Amino acid sequence: MTGHESDGAHRRVVIIGAGPTGMTAALLLARYGVPTLVLDRWEDVYPQPRAVHLDDEVYRILDDLGLGEDFAAISRPGRGLRLCTKEIRTLAEFERDPDDRPHGYPQANMFDQPDLERLMRSHVSRYDLVEMRGGCEITDVQNLKDGVRVSYNSTEDATPHWVTADYVLGCDGANSVVRRSIGSKMQDLGFEQRWLVIDIETDVDLDQWDGVHQVCDSERSATYMRIGTTRYRWEFQLLDNETLDEFTDLSAIHPLIAPWFTSAEIPEMKLIRSAEYTFRAQVADRWRDRRVFVLGDAAHLTPPFIGQGMGAGVRDARNLVWKLVGALDGHVHDSALDSYEIERKTHAKAMIELAVAIGWAMTGGSKLTGIMRTTIAPALGRLPFIGAKATASTTPSLTRSQFVLRSRGPIRTLPGKLCPNSIVDSGARLDDVAPGQFLLVSSTPLTIEQRREVERRGAAVVEVAASSDLGQWLSHGHAVAAIVRPDRTVMAASKSVPSLHTVVPSTTLRTTERTTERPTPTAPTASAPAAHRSAAGTATRTATKRRR
Numbered sequence: 412m413t414g415h416e417s418d419g420a421h422r423r424v425v426i427i428g429a430g431p432t433g434m435t436a437a438l439l440l441a442r443y444g445v446p447t448l449v450l451d452r453w454e455d456v457y458p459q460p461r462a463v464h465l466d467d468e469v470y471r472i473l474d475d476l477g478l479g480e481d482f483a484a485i486s487r488p489g490r491g492l493r494l495c496t497k498e499i500r501t502l503a504e505f506e507r508d509p510d511d512r513p514h515g516y517p518q519a520n521m522f523d524q525p526d527l528e529r530l531m532r533s534h535v536s537r538y539d540l541v542e543m544r545g546g547c548e549i550t551d552v553q554n555l556k557d558g559v560r561v562s563y564n565s566t567e568d569a570t571p572h573w574v575t576a577d578y579v580l581g582c583d584g585a586n587s588v589v590r591r592s593i594g595s596k597m598q599d600l601g602f603e604q605r606w607l608v609i610d611i612e613t614d615v616d617l618d619q620w621d622g623v624h625q626v627c628d629s630e631r632s633a634t635y636m637r638i639g640t641t642r643y644r645w646e647f648q649l650l651d652n653e654t655l656d657e658f659t660d661l662s663a664i665h666p667l668i669a670p671w672f673t674s675a676e677i678p679e680m681k682l683i684r685s686a687e688y689t690f691r692a693q694v695a696d697r698w699r700d701r702r703v704f705v706l707g708d709a710a711h712l713t714p715p716f717i718g719q720g721m722g723a724g725v726r727d728a729r730n731l732v733w734k735l736v737g738a739l740d741g742h743v744h745d746s747a748l749d750s751y752e753i754e755r756k757t758h759a760k761a762m763i764e765l766a767v768a769i770g771w772a773m774t775g776g777s778k779l780t781g782i783m784r785t786t787i788a789p790a791l792g793r794l795p796f797i798g799a800k801a802t803a804s805t806t807p808s809l810t811r812s813q814f815v816l817r818s819r820g821p822i823r824t825l826p827g828k829l830c831p832n833s834i835v836d837s838g839a840r841l842d843d844v845a846p847g848q849f850l851l852v853s854s855t856p857l858t859i860e861q862r863r864e865v866e867r868r869g870a871a872v873v874e875v876a877a878s879s880d881l882g883q884w885l886s887h888g889h890a891v892a893a894i895v896r897p898d899r900t901v902m903a904a905s906k907s908v909p910s911l912h913t914v915v916p917s918t919t920l921r922t923t924e925r926t927t928e929r930p931t932p933t934a935p936t937a938s939a940p941a942a943h944r945s946a947a948g949t950a951t952r953t954a955t956k957r958r959r
Contacts, residue, residue: 421575422448423739425561427549427589428582429453431524432707432724434531436580438476439732441538442922443847445739448574450563454545456528459684460610463521463638464489464718468806470516471832472729475842478530485526487639489519490622494773497628499670506622514832515840521638524721552579552592554701578735579703582724587709593700600692602714602767605649607658608688609668612641613680617671625773632774635671646715648774655687690714692763698752704731713763716770723759730755733847733897733920742918750812757810809900816903816914825888825904830895833880835873841881842899845871847922849915853892853908854882861912868917
């Protein structure tokens with residue numbers, strides 16, 4: 412950490428915490444040209460495994476940051492979910508369709524969090540606008556009249572330091588100092604279980620089905636998943652009288668993981684770690700106090716049963732940053748930043764409640780409940796509707812806010828949803844068209860005057876054929892046009908362009924080009940008549956194109 416020369420310096424944004432949530436925010440801010448200081452307790456990536464799954468919606472965010480192809484190299488698509496007995500007898504299997512990629516990516520992806528964090532830091536280092544500072548123990552965050560003061564001590568010698576900022580993003584985890592500083596408290600959603608988490612490395616192929624195994628057993632529920640070529644994870648619910656001390660070496664762990672090995676003997680393998688986690692379901696009561704926000708685990712905690720913990724923090728950053736940039740340049744009123752909590756708190760709570768429900772369904776209850784579960788599960792596996800629900804990666808729509816305008820009738824289904832990242836007329840995907848800006852996506856041609864008005868407001872027009880993927884998506888939503896926000900959430904939709912084009916917010920939002928070159932996509936391009944070409948054609952032609 413540097414010395415006192417920075418004490419009292421002012422920053423546009425200070426991010427506290429350099430995990431995936433903080434790094435997402437830093438990369439987004441850098442692409443918008445906003446100088447940022449990131450403070451973290453650790454000098455380097457925390458090396459222990461933690462999160463191991465993210466869905467295609469979160470993968471889409473990573474790719475928008477320029478991390479997509481590098482993430483593909485360190486991740487592994489997940490095949491789906493299998494419910495099984497403690498003897499690993501299959502009760503039901505829900506396999507994902509590998510070709511169902513509405514956003515251009517696998518719907519489930521397995522990875523090792525330290526690998527992702529190293530990747531994010533390597534990309535952050537390419538931006539001069541982001542300063543990383545490790546060895547910082549945050550002691551206090553105070554709202555001032557015109558900014559925020561962040562106080563911290565050096566972990567090396569306890570020397571006190573401080574900086575001020577226009578805004579502070581608290582991405583400092585479950586024990587957040589930032590959350591405590593703004594007087595926010597966690598609300599309990601009624602779930603608490605102790606689990607043993609085991610990470611193994613071995614060259615031995617376990618020859619198991621390459622999806623998530625959920626052991627449905629009331630006495631000891633368990634989860635197994637393959638993370639990488641040589642990496643495997645098991646999670647076991649701890650009994651009331653058990654402690655971590657009983658599971659610190661391979662000989663003690665082997666009886667638990669033995670059902671997944673074809674040989675009765677322990678193969679050559681390395682125990683990366685065994686750790687005890689208490690899975691909780693909690694949401695902070697306040698996510699903002701004036702110029703201070705909490706994100707990620709500082710704002711919400713979820714059981715891991717649907718693999719949405721880390722991803723929720725990445726979604727937080729994606730939701731907040733473009734609004735924050737708008738507030739910094741004066742085009743978004745400060746009160747509009749309240750939409751961050753309105754939208755994300757409801758969404759995060761819905762996902763946590765889903766995780767709790769699935770957790771109880773798979774692990775809770777008495778022995779009698781367990782018997783009923785093993786009886787019912789095979790029947791569920793034969794129902795297509797249940798299978799689709801079990802493997803679907805689509806998350807709920809955002810609730811109504813200043814940036815989600817939901818009217819009455821069938822048209823209300825689109826606002827709050829993610830716009831699909833479909834291939835457009837140019838051969839690029841939607842996210843390559845005017846990244847970081849508002850879009851007006853339309854399946855009917857705009858007049859010259861309508862187009863000028865949309866572009867005057869700082870947005871780009873994307874005209875698509877009615878027969879294209881996006882055209883059909885609009886039609887299914889009973890619309891011909893939609894305003895799509897910089898985070899690619901639908902703000903509003905309509906059956907006519909004239910009723911929508913003057914609703915596009917006026918902004919100066921622009922992002923820099925991504926830092927890596929992408930090859931031309933191999934997926935088929937949507938054919939469209941010349942009248943349906945995008946007015947943002949120049950931006951589309953110059954945008955880098957990606958293979959999915």
